[in-house]
Amino acid sequence: MRETGLGLLDTALPKPDRQIVAQALQPFEAQGVQFHAIRTRVAGARRFVSLHVLVPGAWTVKQGHDLCEDIEASIARSLPGTFVFTHLEPLEDPASWADQTLER
Numbered sequence: 001m002r003e004t005g006l007g008l009l010d011t012a013l014p015k016p017d018r019q020i021v022a023q024a025l026q027p028f029e030a031q032g033v034q035f036h037a038i039r040t041r042v043a044g045a046r047r048f049v050s051l052h053v054l055v056p057g058a059w060t061v062k063q064g065h066d067l068c069e070d071i072e073a074s075i076a077r078s079l080p081g082t083f084v085f086t087h088l089e090p091l092e093d094p095a096s097w098a099d100q101t102l103e104r
């Protein structure tokens with residue numbers, strides 16, 4: 001009964017899966033990119049990860065977008081079937097850091 005119920009409710013990814021996500025992000029952190037507001041969710045058979053990606057504000061839109069594509073692909077490769085949503089922010093802007101508790 002309990003397992004059946006759990007399958008119907010949204011919950012965070014189990015810890016091993018969250019560790020896989022963290023490992024997928026490590027190579028990007030080594031390049032000076034930072035992350036926060038990482039949220040995970042399981043809904044039925046689907047996995048979702050959302051995160052804020054902080055890069056130097058001087059980057060072009062293309063640089064930032066390419067990076068987000070790489071991050072999304074890397075997480076999806078590590079945890080197949082995961083939907084990844086990224087939110088790009090400038091590292092230098094204090095507002096980027098003040099939004100971690102917002103639901104977005």
Ligand SMILES: [Zn+2]
Nearest residue numbers: 052096097099
């Ligand atoms: Zn943020």
